[in-house]
Amino acid sequence: MQPNDQxxxxVGRIAGTLTTVAFLPQVVRVVRTRHTRDLSLVTFVLFCVGVALWLWYGLWLGSRPIVVANGATLVLALIILVCKLRFG
Amino acid sequence: MQPNDQxxxxVGRIAGTLTTVAFLPQVVRVVRTRHTRDLSLVTFVLFCVGVALWLWYGLWLGSRPIVVANGATLVLALIILVCKLRFG
Incomplete structure:
Protein backbone atom coordinates (compact mmCIF):
# COMPACT_ATOMS: atom_id res chain seq x y z
CA MET A 1 0.00 0.00 0.00
CA GLN A 2 1.45 3.38 -1.04
CA PRO A 3 1.48 6.38 1.32
CA ASN A 4 -1.23 8.05 -0.79
CA ASP A 5 -3.45 4.95 -0.49
CA GLN A 6 -3.03 4.97 3.28
CA VAL A 11 -10.08 10.05 4.33
CA GLY A 12 -12.70 7.30 3.86
CA ARG A 13 -12.65 6.40 7.56
CA ILE A 14 -13.00 10.02 8.67
CA ALA A 15 -15.76 10.59 6.09
CA GLY A 16 -17.73 7.59 7.40
CA THR A 17 -17.25 8.65 11.01
CA LEU A 18 -18.34 12.25 10.35
CA THR A 19 -21.48 11.42 8.34
CA THR A 20 -22.55 9.11 11.19
CA VAL A 21 -21.50 11.17 14.24
CA ALA A 22 -23.07 14.29 12.61
CA PHE A 23 -26.56 13.11 13.63
CA LEU A 24 -25.71 12.91 17.35
CA PRO A 25 -26.07 16.70 18.01
CA GLN A 26 -29.42 16.64 16.15
CA VAL A 27 -30.60 13.78 18.37
CA VAL A 28 -29.50 15.66 21.51
CA ARG A 29 -31.28 18.79 20.26
CA VAL A 30 -34.66 17.17 19.52
CA VAL A 31 -34.64 15.05 22.68
CA ARG A 32 -33.82 18.11 24.85
CA THR A 33 -36.03 20.72 23.21
CA ARG A 34 -38.86 18.39 22.07
CA HIS A 35 -39.14 20.79 19.09
CA THR A 36 -39.09 19.18 15.65
CA ARG A 37 -41.30 21.53 13.61
CA ASP A 38 -38.50 22.66 11.26
CA LEU A 39 -37.44 19.07 10.47
CA SER A 40 -38.89 17.49 7.33
CA LEU A 41 -40.80 14.26 8.10
CA VAL A 42 -40.34 13.03 4.50
CA THR A 43 -36.57 13.61 4.76
CA PHE A 44 -36.22 11.41 7.84
CA VAL A 45 -38.53 8.68 6.50
CA LEU A 46 -36.58 8.46 3.21
CA PHE A 47 -33.25 8.72 5.03
CA CYS A 48 -34.10 5.89 7.47
CA VAL A 49 -35.25 3.60 4.62
CA GLY A 50 -32.09 4.46 2.62
CA VAL A 51 -29.75 3.83 5.55
CA ALA A 52 -31.54 0.52 6.32
CA LEU A 53 -30.95 -0.55 2.70
CA TRP A 54 -27.24 0.45 3.00
CA LEU A 55 -27.08 -1.72 6.13
CA TRP A 56 -28.60 -4.67 4.25
CA TYR A 57 -26.18 -4.09 1.35
CA GLY A 58 -23.22 -3.97 3.78
CA LEU A 59 -24.32 -7.19 5.51
CA TRP A 60 -24.58 -8.91 2.12
CA LEU A 61 -21.13 -7.60 1.07
CA GLY A 62 -19.69 -8.59 4.45
CA SER A 63 -18.32 -5.05 4.75
CA ARG A 64 -17.79 -4.24 8.41
CA PRO A 65 -17.28 -0.44 7.84
CA ILE A 66 -20.57 -0.14 5.89
CA VAL A 67 -22.42 -2.18 8.53
CA VAL A 68 -21.02 -0.28 11.53
CA ALA A 69 -21.47 3.22 10.03
CA ASN A 70 -24.98 2.59 8.74
CA GLY A 71 -26.07 0.64 11.82
CA ALA A 72 -25.11 3.58 14.04
CA THR A 73 -26.62 6.15 11.65
CA LEU A 74 -29.88 4.16 11.51
CA VAL A 75 -30.23 4.19 15.31
CA LEU A 76 -29.68 7.99 15.42
CA ALA A 77 -31.97 8.72 12.45
CA LEU A 78 -34.73 6.50 13.90
CA ILE A 79 -34.59 8.41 17.21
CA ILE A 80 -35.01 11.70 15.27
CA LEU A 81 -37.88 10.18 13.24
CA VAL A 82 -39.69 8.92 16.36
CA CYS A 83 -39.31 12.38 17.98
CA LYS A 84 -40.66 14.03 14.79
CA LEU A 85 -43.69 11.70 14.84
CA ARG A 86 -44.30 12.40 18.56
CA PHE A 87 -43.65 16.15 18.68
CA GLY A 88 -44.93 17.10 15.21
CA MET B 1 -23.63 -12.26 -12.08
CA GLN B 2 -26.20 -14.29 -10.12
CA PRO B 3 -29.82 -13.13 -9.67
CA ASN B 4 -29.13 -12.41 -6.00
CA ASP B 5 -26.12 -10.24 -6.93
CA GLN B 6 -28.24 -8.24 -9.37
CA VAL B 11 -30.51 -2.47 -3.21
CA GLY B 12 -27.25 -0.47 -3.23
CA ARG B 13 -28.49 1.83 -6.01
CA ILE B 14 -31.82 2.48 -4.27
CA ALA B 15 -30.01 3.04 -0.94
CA GLY B 16 -27.70 5.62 -2.54
CA THR B 17 -30.60 7.37 -4.27
CA LEU B 18 -32.73 7.53 -1.12
CA THR B 19 -30.00 8.84 1.23
CA THR B 20 -29.34 11.62 -1.32
CA VAL B 21 -32.91 12.49 -2.42
CA ALA B 22 -33.99 12.47 1.26
CA PHE B 23 -32.47 15.93 1.79
CA LEU B 24 -34.54 17.55 -0.98
CA PRO B 25 -37.76 17.94 1.12
CA GLN B 26 -35.65 19.43 3.94
CA VAL B 27 -34.18 21.98 1.48
CA VAL B 28 -37.67 22.87 0.21
CA ARG B 29 -38.91 23.23 3.78
CA VAL B 30 -36.15 25.57 5.02
CA VAL B 31 -36.15 27.68 1.84
CA ARG B 32 -39.96 28.08 1.98
CA THR B 33 -40.42 28.61 5.71
CA ARG B 34 -37.09 30.33 6.44
CA HIS B 35 -37.31 28.54 9.81
CA THR B 36 -34.26 26.53 10.86
CA ARG B 37 -34.32 26.84 14.65
CA ASP B 38 -34.87 23.10 15.27
CA LEU B 39 -31.98 22.08 12.99
CA SER B 40 -28.62 21.44 14.65
CA LEU B 41 -25.86 23.67 13.22
CA VAL B 42 -23.15 21.22 14.37
CA THR B 43 -24.97 18.36 12.59
CA PHE B 44 -24.96 20.15 9.24
CA VAL B 45 -21.35 21.38 9.57
CA LEU B 46 -20.09 17.85 10.39
CA PHE B 47 -22.33 16.32 7.70
CA CYS B 48 -21.10 18.72 4.98
CA VAL B 49 -17.44 18.07 5.86
CA GLY B 50 -18.09 14.29 5.94
CA VAL B 51 -19.88 14.28 2.57
CA ALA B 52 -17.11 16.44 1.04
CA LEU B 53 -14.55 13.85 2.22
CA TRP B 54 -16.69 11.04 0.69
CA LEU B 55 -16.69 12.99 -2.57
CA TRP B 56 -12.89 13.28 -2.44
CA TYR B 57 -12.62 9.55 -1.63
CA GLY B 58 -14.95 8.70 -4.55
CA LEU B 59 -12.95 10.88 -6.97
CA TRP B 60 -9.75 9.14 -5.86
CA LEU B 61 -11.34 5.69 -6.22
CA GLY B 62 -12.80 6.70 -9.59
CA SER B 63 -16.20 5.51 -8.33
CA ARG B 64 -18.92 7.29 -10.30
CA PRO B 65 -21.78 6.21 -7.91
CA ILE B 66 -19.92 7.58 -4.84
CA VAL B 67 -19.10 10.83 -6.70
CA VAL B 68 -22.63 11.41 -8.05
CA ALA B 69 -24.44 10.54 -4.79
CA ASN B 70 -22.12 12.58 -2.57
CA GLY B 71 -21.86 15.49 -5.03
CA ALA B 72 -25.66 15.85 -5.04
CA THR B 73 -25.93 15.36 -1.26
CA LEU B 74 -23.23 17.99 -0.69
CA VAL B 75 -25.15 20.59 -2.73
CA LEU B 76 -28.36 19.92 -0.77
CA ALA B 77 -26.64 19.84 2.63
CA LEU B 78 -24.77 23.09 1.86
CA ILE B 79 -28.06 24.85 1.00
CA ILE B 80 -29.48 23.71 4.37
CA LEU B 81 -26.29 24.87 6.16
CA VAL B 82 -26.36 28.30 4.48
CA CYS B 83 -30.05 28.70 5.44
CA LYS B 84 -29.26 27.68 9.04
CA LEU B 85 -26.45 30.27 9.18
CA ARG B 86 -28.75 32.96 7.71
CA PHE B 87 -31.98 32.23 9.58
CA GLY B 88 -30.47 31.02 12.89
Whole structure:
Protein backbone atom coordinates (compact mmCIF):
# COMPACT_ATOMS: atom_id res chain seq x y z
CA MET A 1 0.00 0.00 0.00
CA GLN A 2 1.45 3.38 -1.04
CA PRO A 3 1.48 6.38 1.32
CA ASN A 4 -1.23 8.05 -0.79
CA ASP A 5 -3.45 4.95 -0.49
CA GLN A 6 -3.03 4.97 3.28
CA UNK A 7 -3.99 8.66 3.42
CA UNK A 8 -7.09 8.01 1.29
CA UNK A 9 -8.08 5.06 3.51
CA UNK A 10 -8.04 7.56 6.37
CA VAL A 11 -10.08 10.05 4.33
CA GLY A 12 -12.70 7.30 3.86
CA ARG A 13 -12.65 6.40 7.56
CA ILE A 14 -13.00 10.02 8.67
CA ALA A 15 -15.76 10.59 6.09
CA GLY A 16 -17.73 7.59 7.40
CA THR A 17 -17.25 8.65 11.01
CA LEU A 18 -18.34 12.25 10.35
CA THR A 19 -21.48 11.42 8.34
CA THR A 20 -22.55 9.11 11.19
CA VAL A 21 -21.50 11.17 14.24
CA ALA A 22 -23.07 14.29 12.61
CA PHE A 23 -26.56 13.11 13.63
CA LEU A 24 -25.71 12.91 17.35
CA PRO A 25 -26.07 16.70 18.01
CA GLN A 26 -29.42 16.64 16.15
CA VAL A 27 -30.60 13.78 18.37
CA VAL A 28 -29.50 15.66 21.51
CA ARG A 29 -31.28 18.79 20.26
CA VAL A 30 -34.66 17.17 19.52
CA VAL A 31 -34.64 15.05 22.68
CA ARG A 32 -33.82 18.11 24.85
CA THR A 33 -36.03 20.72 23.21
CA ARG A 34 -38.86 18.39 22.07
CA HIS A 35 -39.14 20.79 19.09
CA THR A 36 -39.09 19.18 15.65
CA ARG A 37 -41.30 21.53 13.61
CA ASP A 38 -38.50 22.66 11.26
CA LEU A 39 -37.44 19.07 10.47
CA SER A 40 -38.89 17.49 7.33
CA LEU A 41 -40.80 14.26 8.10
CA VAL A 42 -40.34 13.03 4.50
CA THR A 43 -36.57 13.61 4.76
CA PHE A 44 -36.22 11.41 7.84
CA VAL A 45 -38.53 8.68 6.50
CA LEU A 46 -36.58 8.46 3.21
CA PHE A 47 -33.25 8.72 5.03
CA CYS A 48 -34.10 5.89 7.47
CA VAL A 49 -35.25 3.60 4.62
CA GLY A 50 -32.09 4.46 2.62
CA VAL A 51 -29.75 3.83 5.55
CA ALA A 52 -31.54 0.52 6.32
CA LEU A 53 -30.95 -0.55 2.70
CA TRP A 54 -27.24 0.45 3.00
CA LEU A 55 -27.08 -1.72 6.13
CA TRP A 56 -28.60 -4.67 4.25
CA TYR A 57 -26.18 -4.09 1.35
CA GLY A 58 -23.22 -3.97 3.78
CA LEU A 59 -24.32 -7.19 5.51
CA TRP A 60 -24.58 -8.91 2.12
CA LEU A 61 -21.13 -7.60 1.07
CA GLY A 62 -19.69 -8.59 4.45
CA SER A 63 -18.32 -5.05 4.75
CA ARG A 64 -17.79 -4.24 8.41
CA PRO A 65 -17.28 -0.44 7.84
CA ILE A 66 -20.57 -0.14 5.89
CA VAL A 67 -22.42 -2.18 8.53
CA VAL A 68 -21.02 -0.28 11.53
CA ALA A 69 -21.47 3.22 10.03
CA ASN A 70 -24.98 2.59 8.74
CA GLY A 71 -26.07 0.64 11.82
CA ALA A 72 -25.11 3.58 14.04
CA THR A 73 -26.62 6.15 11.65
CA LEU A 74 -29.88 4.16 11.51
CA VAL A 75 -30.23 4.19 15.31
CA LEU A 76 -29.68 7.99 15.42
CA ALA A 77 -31.97 8.72 12.45
CA LEU A 78 -34.73 6.50 13.90
CA ILE A 79 -34.59 8.41 17.21
CA ILE A 80 -35.01 11.70 15.27
CA LEU A 81 -37.88 10.18 13.24
CA VAL A 82 -39.69 8.92 16.36
CA CYS A 83 -39.31 12.38 17.98
CA LYS A 84 -40.66 14.03 14.79
CA LEU A 85 -43.69 11.70 14.84
CA ARG A 86 -44.30 12.40 18.56
CA PHE A 87 -43.65 16.15 18.68
CA GLY A 88 -44.93 17.10 15.21
CA MET B 1 -23.63 -12.26 -12.08
CA GLN B 2 -26.20 -14.29 -10.12
CA PRO B 3 -29.82 -13.13 -9.67
CA ASN B 4 -29.13 -12.41 -6.00
CA ASP B 5 -26.12 -10.24 -6.93
CA GLN B 6 -28.24 -8.24 -9.37
CA UNK B 7 -30.91 -7.70 -6.72
CA UNK B 8 -28.27 -6.53 -4.22
CA UNK B 9 -26.81 -4.14 -6.82
CA UNK B 10 -30.27 -2.63 -7.01
CA VAL B 11 -30.51 -2.47 -3.21
CA GLY B 12 -27.25 -0.47 -3.23
CA ARG B 13 -28.49 1.83 -6.01
CA ILE B 14 -31.82 2.48 -4.27
CA ALA B 15 -30.01 3.04 -0.94
CA GLY B 16 -27.70 5.62 -2.54
CA THR B 17 -30.60 7.37 -4.27
CA LEU B 18 -32.73 7.53 -1.12
CA THR B 19 -30.00 8.84 1.23
CA THR B 20 -29.34 11.62 -1.32
CA VAL B 21 -32.91 12.49 -2.42
CA ALA B 22 -33.99 12.47 1.26
CA PHE B 23 -32.47 15.93 1.79
CA LEU B 24 -34.54 17.55 -0.98
CA PRO B 25 -37.76 17.94 1.12
CA GLN B 26 -35.65 19.43 3.94
CA VAL B 27 -34.18 21.98 1.48
CA VAL B 28 -37.67 22.87 0.21
CA ARG B 29 -38.91 23.23 3.78
CA VAL B 30 -36.15 25.57 5.02
CA VAL B 31 -36.15 27.68 1.84
CA ARG B 32 -39.96 28.08 1.98
CA THR B 33 -40.42 28.61 5.71
CA ARG B 34 -37.09 30.33 6.44
CA HIS B 35 -37.31 28.54 9.81
CA THR B 36 -34.26 26.53 10.86
CA ARG B 37 -34.32 26.84 14.65
CA ASP B 38 -34.87 23.10 15.27
CA LEU B 39 -31.98 22.08 12.99
CA SER B 40 -28.62 21.44 14.65
CA LEU B 41 -25.86 23.67 13.22
CA VAL B 42 -23.15 21.22 14.37
CA THR B 43 -24.97 18.36 12.59
CA PHE B 44 -24.96 20.15 9.24
CA VAL B 45 -21.35 21.38 9.57
CA LEU B 46 -20.09 17.85 10.39
CA PHE B 47 -22.33 16.32 7.70
CA CYS B 48 -21.10 18.72 4.98
CA VAL B 49 -17.44 18.07 5.86
CA GLY B 50 -18.09 14.29 5.94
CA VAL B 51 -19.88 14.28 2.57
CA ALA B 52 -17.11 16.44 1.04
CA LEU B 53 -14.55 13.85 2.22
CA TRP B 54 -16.69 11.04 0.69
CA LEU B 55 -16.69 12.99 -2.57
CA TRP B 56 -12.89 13.28 -2.44
CA TYR B 57 -12.62 9.55 -1.63
CA GLY B 58 -14.95 8.70 -4.55
CA LEU B 59 -12.95 10.88 -6.97
CA TRP B 60 -9.75 9.14 -5.86
CA LEU B 61 -11.34 5.69 -6.22
CA GLY B 62 -12.80 6.70 -9.59
CA SER B 63 -16.20 5.51 -8.33
CA ARG B 64 -18.92 7.29 -10.30
CA PRO B 65 -21.78 6.21 -7.91
CA ILE B 66 -19.92 7.58 -4.84
CA VAL B 67 -19.10 10.83 -6.70
CA VAL B 68 -22.63 11.41 -8.05
CA ALA B 69 -24.44 10.54 -4.79
CA ASN B 70 -22.12 12.58 -2.57
CA GLY B 71 -21.86 15.49 -5.03
CA ALA B 72 -25.66 15.85 -5.04
CA THR B 73 -25.93 15.36 -1.26
CA LEU B 74 -23.23 17.99 -0.69
CA VAL B 75 -25.15 20.59 -2.73
CA LEU B 76 -28.36 19.92 -0.77
CA ALA B 77 -26.64 19.84 2.63
CA LEU B 78 -24.77 23.09 1.86
CA ILE B 79 -28.06 24.85 1.00
CA ILE B 80 -29.48 23.71 4.37
CA LEU B 81 -26.29 24.87 6.16
CA VAL B 82 -26.36 28.30 4.48
CA CYS B 83 -30.05 28.70 5.44
CA LYS B 84 -29.26 27.68 9.04
CA LEU B 85 -26.45 30.27 9.18
CA ARG B 86 -28.75 32.96 7.71
CA PHE B 87 -31.98 32.23 9.58
CA GLY B 88 -30.47 31.02 12.89
Missing amino acids: MMEW | MMEW
